[in-house]
Amino acid sequence: MLLLGIDVGTSSIKVSVVDAQKQQTIVSVSYPETESEIISKQAGWAEQSPGMWWEHVQQAIIKANATQKYNSKEIGAIGISYQMHGLVAVDKSGEVLRDSIIWCDSRAVEIGNKAFDEIGPSCCLQHLLNSPGNFTASKLAWVKQNEPELYAKIDKIMLPGDYIALKFTGNATTSISSLSEGVFWDFVKNELSEEVFNYYGFSKSLIPEIKDVFSDHGQLSSVVADSLSLTAGIPVTYKAGDQPNNALSLNVLEAGEVAATAGTSGVIYGVSDELTFDPLSRINTFAHVNYTQTQKRLGVLLCINGTGILNRWMKNSTGNPSYQQMNDAASTVSVGSNGLFVLPFGNGAERMLENKIAGAHIQNLDLNIHNTAHLYRAAQEGIAFAFRYGLDIMRENKMSPAIIRAGKANMFLSNVFTESFVNTLNIPVELYNCDGSVGAALGAGIGAGVYATAKEAFTQFNSLAKVEPGKDVQQYDELYHQWKELLLKTL
Numbered sequence: 001m002l003l004l005g006i007d008v009g010t011s012s013i014k015v016s017v018v019d020a021q022k023q024q025t026i027v028s029v030s031y032p033e034t035e036s037e038i039i040s041k042q043a044g045w046a047e048q049s050p051g052m053w054w055e056h057v058q059q060a061i062i063k064a065n066a067t068q069k070y071n072s073k074e075i076g077a078i079g080i081s082y083q084m085h086g087l088v089a090v091d092k093s094g095e096v097l098r099d100s101i102i103w104c105d106s107r108a109v110e111i112g113n114k115a116f117d118e119i120g121p122s123c124c125l126q127h128l129l130n131s132p133g134n135f136t137a138s139k140l141a142w143v144k145q146n147e148p149e150l151y152a153k154i155d156k157i158m159l160p161g162d163y164i165a166l167k168f169t170g171n172a173t174t175s176i177s178s179l180s181e182g183v184f185w186d187f188v189k190n191e192l193s194e195e196v197f198n199y200y201g202f203s204k205s206l207i208p209e210i211k212d213v214f215s216d217h218g219q220l221s222s223v224v225a226d227s228l229s230l231t232a233g234i235p236v237t238y239k240a241g242d243q244p245n246n247a248l249s250l251n252v253l254e255a256g257e258v259a260a261t262a263g264t265s266g267v268i269y270g271v272s273d274e275l276t277f278d279p280l281s282r283i284n285t286f287a288h289v290n291y292t293q294t295q296k297r298l299g300v301l302l303c304i305n306g307t308g309i310l311n312r313w314m315k316n317s318t319g320n321p322s323y324q325q326m327n328d329a330a331s332t333v334s335v336g337s338n339g340l341f342v343l344p345f346g347n348g349a350e351r352m353l354e355n356k357i358a359g360a361h362i363q364n365l366d367l368n369i370h371n372t373a374h375l376y377r378a379a380q381e382g383i384a385f386a387f388r389y390g391l392d393i394m395r396e397n398k399m400s401p402a403i404i405r406a407g408k409a410n411m412f413l414s415n416v417f418t419e420s421f422v423n424t425l426n427i428p429v430e431l432y433n434c435d436g437s438v439g440a441a442l443g444a445g446i447g448a449g450v451y452a453t454a455k456e457a458f459t460q461f462n463s464l465a466k467v468e469p470g471k472d473v474q475q476y477d478e479l480y481h482q483w484k485e486l487l488l489k490t491l
Helices: 050-065 109-119 121-128 136-146 148-152 160-169 176-181 194-200 222-227 242-249 308-317 323-330 372-396 415-425 436-447 473-490
Strands: 002-008 013-019 024-031 075-082 088-090 156-158 236-241 258-262 266-272 284-287 298-304 341-345 359-363 404-407 429-432 465-467
Touching: 002 050, 002 160, 002 242, 002 436, 013 050, 013 436, 024 050, 024 436, 050 160, 075 160, 075 242, 075 436, 088 160, 109 121, 109 136, 109 194, 121 194, 136 148, 136 194, 156 160, 160 236, 176 236, 176 284, 236 242, 236 436, 242 258, 242 266, 242 298, 242 436, 258 372, 258 415, 266 372, 298 372, 308 323, 308 372, 323 372, 323 415, 341 372, 341 473, 359 473, 372 415, 372 473, 415 429, 415 465, 415 473
Parallel strands: 002 075, 075 236, 258 404, 404 429
Antiparallel strands: 002 013, 013 024, 088 156, 258 266, 266 298, 284 298, 341 359, 429 465
C-alpha cells in the first residue's frame, strides 16, 4: 500500500509518496518552483489564497505522478499537514469568502489582548492554556468587527488543512488539536470554550464536525480522483498543523521528547503530559497529534516568525545567489561575524516577545569591514540567538531538553546555522531525513490502521547525524548575551 502525504506550507506545497510496509519514501516533490506570495495589504497583515493552495496541491500531485516511480492507483490513504493558525471561511456551498488570514498576520493582536484581559488571565491560561492573542479565534473576531456582511455569509470556518481535505472529499471536519491551535478549546472541560464563543459572539455551528486527528475525515470524490489519477473513495485519514506534524515525523510523541524546525518560521516543540502554560503566553500549548482525553499529550511550542524568511530576504536582496552559495560564503567568516549582529524579527508580531512587532535590524555594520558573507553569517547566527532566547523561556516553564531532533532541511542544511544553533543552545541535535509531507504520509498510515500504533510507523527511523556542542560554546554564549542586550534595548 502507498501513502500520499501533503504539506501545505507558506512557501510551497510538498508532496511525498511513501511505501507503507517499507516505510520508505518513493518520491518527494515541491510546487511551485518559486516561493509563493504572501499578500500584505497593510503593514503587519499577511494573507494567502486558499484557491492558490488547492491549485498548487493538485499540481504537486500531478508532478509526483509524472515521475512514474509508482502506480498512483495503489495509493490507499491521504494525510495532510498545514501551516497553523490560518483562518479559512467558506459559505454554505463550500466557496471561500476571502483570502486566508495566515499565521504571521498581526492585525488581531489588540483584539486578543483585550479578550485576555476581559475573559480573565486566570481563566484563559488555566482553560485555554494560552492567551487568545493573535490566534485564529481573534482573527475571526477581526472579520466579525470589520467585515460584518462577509461574516454573516460564513457557514464554516476551518484551518488550511481542513480546507484542502474539504476540496478532496466534500466533507468539513476538524480536530481537538486544530481547535486548540485556534484557541477555541477548553482543556479543563474538554469541550469548545464557552468563554471564547460567548465573549466573541460566535455560534458553535461555525465549527465543522470534530474528529480524531487519526481518523476517516472523508473519502476522495470521483471528480478529484479522476483529475489526479487517484482511486475514488480512498480516505483522508490524518490532518495536523505543521509543527505537531513535524514532531510526529521526527517520532516525537512522548513527554520529554523535543523537535525543532527552521523553515519560514522557526519552532522548538516539546511534548508534555501536563496542562502547562506560560504566564505571559510567550510560548504556547496545544493538543498534540496523539492527545486524548484520557492520555494527555500536549505540544509546548516556541515560534519565531522571522527565521527562513530572513534568509530568503538576504538571498533576494543580494542578487539571488543559491542558498548553498550563501552558506558557503558564510562559512568563510569567523564566529561572531566581525561584530555584526542581526535581529531576525521582521515577520509580524512575535509571540515570544509578548506579541510585539520588533522588526528586523542589522547592527554594527562597518562599510569597510563587512560584506555579504558577513551578512549571511550574522543572519544565521541571529536566528540561532533567537532560538536561545525562546528556549530560555521554555526552560522557565520546565521544558529542558537533553537532545533535539530536527529534519535535515531548510536552515538545518546550513552547517553554519546548525553549528550556531547547537553551540548557542548548548544542546546536541540529531538530524533526520524527513520532512512534513513524509510525516503526513506516515500519519495517514496510522489513521488508516496500516500501523497498529504511532510508534510502529517509525521502526525504520534512523538518524543521519548527531551534532554535538563543541569548543565554541563559550564564545557563542558571550555573543548571545551581547545580542540579547541589543534586543532588549530595541524592545
